[in-house]
Amino acid sequence: MHSLFLHNTLSRRKEQFEPLEPQHVRIYLCGPTVYDLAHIGNARTMVVFDVLVRLLRVLYPRVTYVRNITDVDDKINARARESGEPIEQITARTAADFHADMAALGVLPPDEEPRATRHIPEMVELIQRLIASGHAYEAQGHVLFSVPSFPAYGQLSGHAPDELLAGARIDVAPYKRDPGDFVLWKPSPPDTPGWDSPWGRGRPGWHIECSAMSWRYLGETFDIHGGGTDLIFPHHENELAQSVCAFSGSRFARLWVHSGMLQINEEKMSKSLGNFFTAREVLAKAPAEAVRLALIRTHYRSVAEFSDAAVAEAKRELDRFYRALERYPDLGAADVPPPVMAALCDDLNTPLALSAMHGLADKALAGDFDSACGLRAAGGLLGVVQQSVDEWFRGGADRAAIEAAIAERREARRRRDYKRADAIRAEWSARGVVFEDRPDGSTSWSVVAGQEGR
RNA sequence: GGUCCGGUGGCAGAGUGGUGAUGCAGCGGACUGCAAAUCCGCGAAUGUGGGUUCGAUUCCCGCCCGGACCUCCA
Incomplete structure (x- = not known):
C-alpha cells in the first residue's frame, strides 16, 4: 500500500500521514458561510479536498468527512438587512446553490454536513467548559477567549501574540482584558438571530462553530483539518486554541492542510476586492x-x-x-x-x-x-x-443538423465539389464543430471550441 | 513595519546536488483532395550577485521582483 505524505501547516513540513485509528480517517473541512454564491476560489478548496478524500477512501477502509455549513454569521445578518430577505431564506437558498455548484464540479457530498444553527447547545457547552477552566471570561454580555491563558497560541500561524497585535487593524473593544482576546459569544438584539444562553440571548462568535461541530462528529482529537490559507489566522488559530483548552489532553487536529489562493490578474481573488468569478458564471462558459x-x-x-x-x-x-x-x-x-x-x-x-x-x-x-x-x-x-x-465531444449538440450537413458534404465530396464540401466544413467549424474525415470515407465530428454549436 | 511563500521555455507547470518532466501554443515532416485527429521530429527556461561543492536550478547568504498574512475572506 502507498504511504501518504501531506504537508502539515502546524509543523511546516511534509509528514507521513497516519490516522489515529489505523482503519478510520477523520477529516474536517471548513465549508461555506451561506450568504452569497460560491466563487471559483471557494470551489478550488472544495475540489482539492474532494480529491484528498477520494484518495483517502482508496487508501483506507473508512473515512469520515465532515464539511460544515455556517448559517449564522454577521455577514448573513447584514445581507438580510440590506435586501430585506429573511435570513432563513438566504441561508437555505445559498446552501442549495452551493450544493448545485459543487455537484456540477463533481465534488462528492461529505459524510456529514452539519449546520451551525443546529449545534448551538454544543457551542454553549464548549464555552462553559472554557469558562470553567479559566480560558474564557464573561464581560458586558460577551464571552471572550483569553489568549494569554493559552501559551501555545500562535503555533499554527507562526506568529507570536504580540506580533499579531502590532498590525491589528481594528479597534480593541473596551471589554477585552487582552487585545488579542476573541469573542466566543455575543449578545443579540431582538431583531438579530439569537439563542438563550447562560449569558443571555446571544449568538456565537465566528470560530466556535467549527470547534463544536468537529467535536460532535469527529471527537476531541481527529486527523485532518483543512481550509484555505486565508483561514489559518485567525479562524484556525482560534479554533485550535478553543478546542485544545476545552478538552484537556486533546490535540484537536493533528494535521492541517491548507490550499492556496486563486488570483485574477496577479491579484488575490476575494469577495472584499470584488475581483471574483462565481463558480456559476465560470460553469456557464x-x-x-x-x-x-x-x-x-x-x-x-x-x-x-x-x-x-x-x-x-x-x-x-x-x-x-x-x-x-x-x-x-x-x-x-x-x-x-x-x-x-x-x-x-x-x-x-x-x-x-x-x-x-x-x-x-x-x-x-x-x-x-x-x-x-x-x-x-x-x-x-x-x-x-x-x-x-x-x-x-458531442453532448448537447444539434445532432440532426450536423448529420444532415455531413450527408450533404459527403454528396459534394462524392462529386468532387471540394469547394462546397470545404464551405460546409468551415461553416460548422466557425460554430465549434470540427469535421474529421476518416480513411473509410465516413466523417466523424466533435465539439471542440467551447460551448458553440451546442 | 513584522512574518511567511514564491521567481523554471512564448504560456501553463512538476521534479531534481551530476547533461531540466508534462501539457498548450509554434515550426518541419508523414497521413489527407484540403483539413482535423493521430504519428515522427525540432526549437525553446531555472530572476540576480556571491558562497559551499569535483559539480548548484536544487543547499546557504545578499539583492531585485511578485504574492500572501498581521482579527471580513476558501
Whole structure:
C-alpha cells in the first residue's frame, strides 16, 4: 500500500500521514458561510479536498468527512438587512446553490454536513467548559477567549501574540482584558438571530462553530483539518486554541492542510476586492470537467492564476484524454496506475499525476487497452474524464443538423465539389464543430471550441 | 513595519546536488483532395550577485521582483 505524505501547516513540513485509528480517517473541512454564491476560489478548496478524500477512501477502509455549513454569521445578518430577505431564506437558498455548484464540479457530498444553527447547545457547552477552566471570561454580555491563558497560541500561524497585535487593524473593544482576546459569544438584539444562553440571548462568535461541530462528529482529537490559507489566522488559530483548552489532553487536529489562493490578474481573488468569478458564471462558459481540471492543474499549496485561458487549456487537455479512450467502448475496471498513485500520495501532486496520465493516454492511443482503463481509473480519482466520449465531444449538440450537413458534404465530396464540401466544413467549424474525415470515407465530428454549436 | 511563500521555455507547470518532466501554443515532416485527429521530429527556461561543492536550478547568504498574512475572506 502507498504511504501518504501531506504537508502539515502546524509543523511546516511534509509528514507521513497516519490516522489515529489505523482503519478510520477523520477529516474536517471548513465549508461555506451561506450568504452569497460560491466563487471559483471557494470551489478550488472544495475540489482539492474532494480529491484528498477520494484518495483517502482508496487508501483506507473508512473515512469520515465532515464539511460544515455556517448559517449564522454577521455577514448573513447584514445581507438580510440590506435586501430585506429573511435570513432563513438566504441561508437555505445559498446552501442549495452551493450544493448545485459543487455537484456540477463533481465534488462528492461529505459524510456529514452539519449546520451551525443546529449545534448551538454544543457551542454553549464548549464555552462553559472554557469558562470553567479559566480560558474564557464573561464581560458586558460577551464571552471572550483569553489568549494569554493559552501559551501555545500562535503555533499554527507562526506568529507570536504580540506580533499579531502590532498590525491589528481594528479597534480593541473596551471589554477585552487582552487585545488579542476573541469573542466566543455575543449578545443579540431582538431583531438579530439569537439563542438563550447562560449569558443571555446571544449568538456565537465566528470560530466556535467549527470547534463544536468537529467535536460532535469527529471527537476531541481527529486527523485532518483543512481550509484555505486565508483561514489559518485567525479562524484556525482560534479554533485550535478553543478546542485544545476545552478538552484537556486533546490535540484537536493533528494535521492541517491548507490550499492556496486563486488570483485574477496577479491579484488575490476575494469577495472584499470584488475581483471574483462565481463558480456559476465560470460553469456557464465551459464544461465542468474543464473547470475542475483547471483548478487542479496547479499544486494545491501554490497560488494559482485563474482565467478563461486556463480553463480553455484544460479543455484541450481533456480532449486528448477523451480521444485516447475513444476506440475503447467497453473499458474495464482498473486500479489507479502506480505513477498516478505515487504522485498523489506525495502531498497530492496533481500536476505530476496529470503528466503520468498523459503517458497513459499516449499508450492508449497506441493501442494499449490496459492503459486506457488505467487512464479512466486515474481520472476517477481526480474527478475528471468520467463522461462518455460521446457525451464529451458531442453532448448537447444539434445532432440532426450536423448529420444532415455531413450527408450533404459527403454528396459534394462524392462529386468532387471540394469547394462546397470545404464551405460546409468551415461553416460548422466557425460554430465549434470540427469535421474529421476518416480513411473509410465516413466523417466523424466533435465539439471542440467551447460551448458553440451546442 | 513584522512574518511567511514564491521567481523554471512564448504560456501553463512538476521534479531534481551530476547533461531540466508534462501539457498548450509554434515550426518541419508523414497521413489527407484540403483539413482535423493521430504519428515522427525540432526549437525553446531555472530572476540576480556571491558562497559551499569535483559539480548548484536544487543547499546557504545578499539583492531585485511578485504574492500572501498581521482579527471580513476558501
